[in-house]
Amino acid sequence: MSDPLHVAVALDQTGSHPGSWRAPGARPGELTTAAYWQSLIAVAETGLLDLVTFTDAFELHPGPPRTDRAAGRLDSLLLASRLAPTTGRIGLLPTATATHTEPFHVSKAVATLDFVSGGRAGVVLRTTPDPDEAALFGRRRFPDDPAVLAELADEASDFATVLRLLWDSWEDDAEIRDVTTGRFVDRDKLYYIDFRGTQFSVRGPSITPRPPQGQPIIATTAAHAADLPVIGRVADLGFIAPRDVDDAARAVTAITEAHRAAGRRNDDPAIALVDLFVVLGDSRREACERLAQLDEWAGSPFTPDIVPVVGTPTDLADEIEQWLSVDGIGGVRLHPAVLPDDLHAIARDVVPELQRRNLFREAYDGRSLRGRFGLPRPINRFTTGKAGVA
Numbered sequence: 151m152s153d154p155l156h157v158a159v160a161l162d163q164t165g166s167h168p169g170s171w172r173a174p175g176a177r178p179g180e181l182t183t184a185a186y187w188q189s190l191i192a193v194a195e196t197g198l199l200d201l202v203t204f205t206d207a208f209e210l211h212p213g214p215p216r217t218d219r220a221a222g223r224l225d226s227l228l229l230a231s232r233l234a235p236t237t238g239r240i241g242l243l244p245t246a247t248a249t250h251t252e253p254f255h256v257s258k259a260v261a262t263l264d265f266v267s268g269g270r271a272g273v274v275l276r277t278t279p280d281p282d283e284a285a286l287f288g289r290r291r292f293p294d295d296p297a298v299l300a301e302l303a304d305e306a307s308d309f310a311t312v313l314r315l316l317w318d319s320w321e322d323d324a325e326i327r328d329v330t331t332g333r334f335v336d337r338d339k340l341y342y343i344d345f346r347g348t349q350f351s352v353r354g355p356s357i358t359p360r361p362p363q364g365q366p367i368i369a370t371t372a373a374h375a376a377d378l379p380v381i382g383r384v385a386d387l388g389f390i391a392p393r394d395v396d397d398a399a400r401a402v403t404a405i406t407e408a409h410r411a412a413g414r415r416n417d418d419p420a421i422a423l424v425d426l427f428v429v430l431g432d433s434r435r436e437a438c439e440r441l442a443q444l445d446e447w448a449g450s451p452f453t454p455d456i457v458p459v460v461g462t463p464t465d466l467a468d469e470i471e472q473w474l475s476v477d478g479i480g481g482v483r484l485h486p487a488v489l490p491d492d493l494h495a496i497a498r499d500v501v502p503e504l505q506r507r508n509l510f511r512e513a514y515d516g517r518s519l520r521g522r523f524g525l526p527r528p529i530n531r532f533t534t535g536k537a538g539v540a
Contacts, residue, residue: 155474155509156481156523157501158243158423159194159493161187162205163223166427166485167441169448173488182222187229188236190490197497198511200522201241203274203369203389203483204230208247208283227259227273234267239514241522243272243369249302250278250287253312254352261317264361269518272367274389275309277302277377299376306377308347310368310384315343317365318530319355341532363520364527371425372401373455381420382408386525388422389483391456395476398424402478421480421523424473426466427454429487430495434461444487456485463499467507474509480523 160166164176171178180186194202204226226244234242242263246256256273264271278284279292279302292298324339343354369387372378381388382405392398402422409420429444431437437460445451459469466484473479486492504510520527 153480154511155470155504156200156421156423157197157470157504157510158201158203158241158481158483159199159496160203160205160425160483160485161190161489162485163489165488165492166454167429167444167448167452167487169444169446169452170488172447173444173491175491176488182224184229184232184236187233190493191233191237191240193490193493193497195238195240197501198514199240199497199501200481201243201270201272201367201519203243204245206245206247207276207278208250208286209280227256227263230271231259231263231266234263234270237267237270239270241270241272241367241519242267243274243367245274245276247283248275248277248306248309250283250290253309253350254316254354254356256309257313257316258356258358260313260366261356261358261361264363264366269362269520271361271363272369272386272519273313274369274371275306275380275385276371277306277373299374303374303376303380305347305349306370306380307384308345308349310370310380312343312345312347312350312352313368314365314384315345315531316352316354316356317361318532319343320358320360321530321533322360322364325359360530363518364530365520367519367523367525375404378404379408381405381422382410382414383412385420386520386523388420389425390422391425393457395472398422398473398476398479402476406478417526418528419525422478423481423483424479425456425483425485426469427456427458427485427487428466428492428496429458429460430463430466430492430499432462434465437461441487454485463495463503466496466500467503467509470504471507471509 164171164178206226230242230244260273279298284290319341321339326333340355345352367386370380370385371389390401392401429437429441441460459466
């Protein structure tokens with residue numbers, strides 16, 4: 151393998167299909183238990199996957215066909231910290247909705263996760279113009295105007311910038327803990343960040359020491375074209391949803407141009423992963439029958455907003471290899487239709503097929519999550535007199 155393939159999995163309740171909660175192997179009654187999520191991550195680790203993301207949102211879906219989503223959703227940041235000590239090597243990326251949450255609180259939560267996990271933390275920043283979600287807070291209203299998407303993307307860029315500044319607001323050796331002198335922290339190694347943006351201002355410093363990775367992984371999801379420049383400007387990972395390989399190439403170009411315009415270094419890349427919706431079976435016919443049954447349980451055909459792969463593990467491996475042919479695509483994030491069924495198939499059948507093709511690792515190494523993606527531990531910007539996005 152010249153460039154390692156990265157494979158992530160999105161964990162979303164009982165699965166990414168709205169009818170998944172009715173599948174025989176699903177466990178909708180256990181969604182609020184740690185044991186349920188521990189079991190999923192254990193499966194993902196047997197497949198040597200790079201990371202899992204925890205889907206999160208401020209959305210309510212009262213009534214069928216999505217009664218599972220109305221049953222309750224755990225806070226993904228808190229859930230990831232609870233699960234971290236029970237995991238060994240896999241990366242943990244909870245979701246934070248940048249549109250409605252405060253970057254100061256998210257920064258310390260992700261820093262805490264990085265400490266608890268031993269350097270395997272990150273965060274997926276999400277934006278939303280959904281008026282129903284906004285109504286839960288009552289602070290903002292969004293016009294039915296495409297321009298609002300660009301505004302939310304700019305806000306997400308500010309959000310990520312504040313996270314990075316706060317993580318650097320402590321030097322690595324700022325903690326003294328000298329019992330003799332009674333000095334716990336060297337105040338000269340803590341920094342005000344004094345950030346002012348259109349939606350928030352943050353003075354800092356953080357109340358949490360600099361994380362083990364220095365900068366935990368920041369990922370963003372490109373739900374709209376306006377989100378692509380955010381990946382290039384401020385993210386380490388970008389989850390993209392191209393329609394085909396040509397569309398993927400255009401997305402990579404947009405990310406690369408934004409990366410260059412932001413003045414980011416070549417050794418600080420923004421890595422693109424393609425989102426794929428997955429329904430697996432021992433044959434294509436079986437996979438199609440599974441999807442038809444899920445649609446029936448949901449009450450209507452489900453059309454994902456990402457590329458669907460309905461077929462065998464070999465079909466999925468072929469699909470992954472096709473996306474890797476696009477220069478700038480570093481891997482995929484798989485969205486299992488049903489948990490844990492499709493996750494088991496990924497770990498048991500898809501990963502060995504990728505290994506046979508010499509596309510995927512045979513074992514975890516001891517590196518941090520940043521190291522796994524070839525990202526160096528960044529130097530603290532305040533110690534070098536630099537500002538802005540690392």
